[in-house]
Amino acid sequence: MADARRAALRAGGVPAALARHRHAHAHALARGRDHGGQAQGRGPHASGATRAVRAQDAPEGRARREEEEGGERVAAALAHEVQHALEQAHPQLEVEIVRVAGSGDHVHDAPPRNAGFTSELDRALAGGKIDAALHDLPDVPRVRPDVVILGAVPRRRHPFDVLLTRDGRILDELEGGDRVAASSAARRAQVMAYREDLRAVPARGNLDTHLQQLENGDFEGLVMAATDAERLGWHDRVSEIFTTEVCVPEVGQGALA
Structure with missing residues (x-):
């Protein structure tokens, strides 16, 4: 065998x-x-490969994606991957990737859903700092704040x-x-x-x-x-x-x- x-x-x-x-x-x-x-x-x-995106739908607007400080190369690759997809689909949109410090930084041994990553990004979304957050789907909590919705799932x-x-x-x-x-x-x-x-x-x-x-x-x-x-x-x-x-x-x- x-x-x-x-x-x-x-x-x-x-x-x-x-x-x-x-x-x-x-x-x-x-x-x-x-x-x-x-x-x-x-x-x-990806050691908490949770990303976030700010998407201002304006010809001159910059869409900001926030990525946790200390993020892995996988997180960066995912961020750039979705950045490219967004800019391809919306040529008038420029996506900027920036890092955001969160309570989950440097917590490498705990699953991201238990390390505070999603809550930091949820707060950024609710506060208008970003327009969209990017997560690994398994790390998305089943219960979400009312102001946060699951907007899309890219090709698996x-x-x-x-x-x-x-x-x-x-x-x-x-x-x-x-x-x-x-x-x-x-x-x-x-x-x-x-x-x-x-x-x-x-x-x-x-x-x-x-x-x-x-x-x-x-x-x-x-x-x-x-x-x-x-x-x-x-x-x-x-x-x-x-x-x-x-x-x-x-x-x-x-x-x-």
Whole structure:
């Protein structure tokens, strides 16, 4: 079984799968490289990759997007991505990206929804400092202030989780006792449910720190969101895209709001 999966995974590779299915729906990834002979693929939410936008709809107006101070490169990539989309759709609009300090700054080990990011942006929206806020969809609280609405969800990217290893091994090829790091308890629990002989450990710090820890040998595998790996340009470091048989991604993963 493992040999058959390895053969399937080696055909095309993760970089090709990620590029080929960049805008595909979840079921389309079943044709690429992943766990269980199908392709599919969460990680720290960009260390609180909550962004905000100010959108003044005037020919000479500048649309300001606010991004939390200390934001990750993923957050910056998302901000510029949506900035480009807005300016393409509305040529008269200029979008300015600025940083905003919030109560969640530098809280790298707590999920963004628990670190105060959304409340800071909600206050900025309610106060008229910005016109729109950009979040990872899983981080949007289910209960919102009356003055804040969910205005749009851009095209969803890969919803799955991926495994990074130093030597290209997939999850089935790791040795018993090997350490697999993930930022969320849900990911760690699912890895342990699939391979109870592994050791699931917390991934602390930001995404760059996680990768450095992997390369330093602090753990043998790192589980993160496929979209984060893609936006950071880490395609060649990805060993496997998980199917939902191994790791079910968070609701809304891969989508922005």
